[in-house]
Amino acid sequence: MIKIPQATMADDYPLLIKNLLHTPLQNSPDNVIVSGEYRFTYAEFYQRLRTLANGLQSLGVKHGDTVAVMDWDCHRYLECFFAVPMLGCVLHTINIRLSPEQILYTINHAEDDVILVHEDFLPIIEAIRERITRPVQLIFLTDNASAMPAEFVTDYTSLMQVDPGDYEFPDFDERTRATIFYTTGTTGDPKGVTYTHRQLMLHTLGGMAGFGTLAGTFRFHNEDVYMPITPMFHVHAWGLPYIATLAGVKQVYPGRYEPARLLSLIQHEQVTFSHCVPTILHMLLSAPEAEATPLQGWKVIIGGSALPEGLAQTAMDAGIDICAAYGMSETGPVLTVANVPSEQGDVVSMRCKTGKALPLVDLAVVDAEMNPLPHDGETAGEVVVRAPWLAQGYVKNPEGSEALWEGGFLHTGDVGHIDPEGTLQITDRMKDVIKSGGEWISSLDLESLASTVPGVAEVAAIGLPDERWGERPMLVVTLGDEATEETVKDAIIQQIEEAVADGTQPRWAVPNRIECVDAIDKTSVGKLNKKALRLRFSQSSDD
Ligand code: AMP
Numbered sequence: 001m002i003k004i005p006q007a008t009m010a011d012d013y014p015l016l017i018k019n020l021l022h023t024p025l026q027n028s029p030d031n032v033i034v035s036g037e038y039r040f041t042y043a044e045f046y047q048r049l050r051t052l053a054n055g056l057q058s059l060g061v062k063h064g065d066t067v068a069v070m071d072w073d074c075h076r077y078l079e080c081f082f083a084v085p086m087l088g089c090v091l092h093t094i095n096i097r098l099s100p101e102q103i104l105y106t107i108n109h110a111e112d113d114v115i116l117v118h119e120d121f122l123p124i125i126e127a128i129r130e131r132i133t134r135p136v137q138l139i140f141l142t143d144n145a146s147a148m149p150a151e152f153v154t155d156y157t158s159l160m161q162v163d164p165g166d167y168e169f170p171d172f173d174e175r176t177r178a179t180i181f182y183t184t185g186t187t188g189d190p191k192g193v194t195y196t197h198r199q200l201m202l203h204t205l206g207g208m209a210g211f212g213t214l215a216g217t218f219r220f221h222n223e224d225v226y227m228p229i230t231p232m233f234h235v236h237a238w239g240l241p242y243i244a245t246l247a248g249v250k251q252v253y254p255g256r257y258e259p260a261r262l263l264s265l266i267q268h269e270q271v272t273f274s275h276c277v278p279t280i281l282h283m284l285l286s287a288p289e290a291e292a293t294p295l296q297g298w299k300v301i302i303g304g305s306a307l308p309e310g311l312a313q314t315a316m317d318a319g320i321d322i323c324a325a326y327g328m329s330e331t332g333p334v335l336t337v338a339n340v341p342s343e344q345g346d347v348v349s350m351r352c353k354t355g356k357a358l359p360l361v362d363l364a365v366v367d368a369e370m371n372p373l374p375h376d377g378e379t380a381g382e383v384v385v386r387a388p389w390l391a392q393g394y395v396k397n398p399e400g401s402e403a404l405w406e407g408g409f410l411h412t413g414d415v416g417h418i419d420p421e422g423t424l425q426i427t428d429r430m431k432d433v434i435k436s437g438g439e440w441i442s443s444l445d446l447e448s449l450a451s452t453v454p455g456v457a458e459v460a461a462i463g464l465p466d467e468r469w470g471e472r473p474m475l476v477v478t479l480g481d482e483a484t485e486e487t488v489k490d491a492i493i494q495q496i497e498e499a500v501a502d503g504t505q506p507r508w509a510v511p512n513r514i515e516c517v518d519a520i521d522k523t524s525v526g527k528l529n530k531k532a533l534r535l536r537f538s539q540s541s542d543d
Helices: 017-027 042-058 075-086 100-110 119-131 197-212 240-247 259-268 278-286 309-317 348-352 398-404 443-451 485-501 530-538
Strands: 032-035 038-041 066-070 090-093 114-118 137-141 177-183 191-196 225-228 250-253 273-276 299-302 321-327 334-337 362-366 381-386 410-418 424-429 434-436 439-441 456-466 470-479 513-516
Touching: 017 042, 017 075, 017 197, 017 240, 032 042, 032 075, 038 042, 042 075, 066 075, 066 100, 066 119, 075 090, 075 240, 075 250, 090 100, 100 119, 100 177, 100 191, 114 119, 119 137, 177 197, 191 197, 197 240, 197 334, 225 240, 225 259, 240 250, 259 278, 273 278, 278 299, 278 309, 278 456, 299 309, 309 321, 309 348, 309 443, 321 348, 362 410, 398 410, 424 443, 434 456, 434 470, 439 443, 443 456, 443 470, 443 485, 456 530, 470 485, 470 530, 485 513
Parallel strands: 032 250, 066 090, 066 114, 090 177, 114 137, 225 250, 225 273, 273 299, 299 321, 470 513
Antiparallel strands: 032 038, 177 191, 321 334, 362 381, 381 410, 410 424, 434 439, 456 470
């Protein structure tokens, strides 16, 4: 290796999260971050980060400690996204939708030293506190000046009143652990996923380049107004708060998700760029306030699950610039984003494609022996990936880590194909794939087809055990207002039969059974919980 000559005072600029702040502080220090009644400029935000870091240090928090957060999406959470790792600590973003027992598992597994707890989550902490195995310091978060319970060491407001003096964020190795969180794990215990500063920085740059170079539709730029509608505990709100901060745009944090509040913020703060799972967008568009809210030009990334064409069409009818993106907890998360050529902006199917790889992402579909499959837009296999920001393994789980990285690529567990232009299309998740008579049926295709039927509010396709065929597809549906069960069931069957007739679906894709239910089971991050649905319907008496 030829060693590069280096001046004695040359700066070996580390990829540390603190270095994301130079650009907004220089280029847009007066842009604001909005959260409830608070409005901070980036310059004030930086001072608050210094104050928070200094306050945590005054409690004895030191490099390498783990600081956990249980809060809604607000300015405090954003402050922790930066100040905690910038101190050299690890930020544990606790998934507040897990059961108390699972939350306890994650707190003990991550070895939290400090937990910031919003008052809404006190009952959870009360229920598990005695079983937290390490001594933890609790910091109280309130929006209503509520009294702090005795077991807490301080509250956020008091912490933010400590003068930071000449506090400066330290430099350290860019491969220092910055964050930890747990995948919601539909099977077994939650799995700990962790990212370093370097990985988060590279994901930020890759995401910014990927979203910022889209032609015409959907491009993220420095005049956007950003508001997440993905919980900040779900893979760092998909990394977008870091991207938005580097871009120095106005940011809006909505607190607890209530459709009326979200719609009002979109309108009054002139939000232009958001991201969420399909369920949340569906909830927003079905809210009574949606009709009177101008949504023209609002850009929304849909991820976490496939974007069904029915939902995309409804969104586009409301003027929303919608598109799908794809990734997972272990991949930073973003891997791909739908690329919609300018002249095809109104083609709904283009917006629902899983998309093209972000810069630096090396994506492949492979067979069971890890042989790469042709990019013919047809041959499906497991999606495997390399990128400079992927989780290197699961925390304290060597077996899971080895399986994740078998053969030198990260295994997504998703099934898809790549076309000659490089567009990935996920056709199923390995666990969710329906195999009937030895042939694959895409549950996502069935959901997409059924979602376009009038009267269908939400739909999940699952495979149920069948003596003859191994598995047969079943649809579980919730109905919109005024829809009747029989009409909707008939219309879904007709829709899928038409797809069979035009050759886009195999004959065996027509479901044997459709059930209308009041609510479809969801995971803690709002995705269809297929495991629960399979359990529920394989045990039901009429099966
Ligand atoms: P999680 O780790 O909870 O974010 O879940 C990641 C999984 O969600 C992926 O492995 C996919 O199965 C699924 N997923 C995420 N985005 C998409 C998408 N655009 N289309 C289809 N499935 C998706």
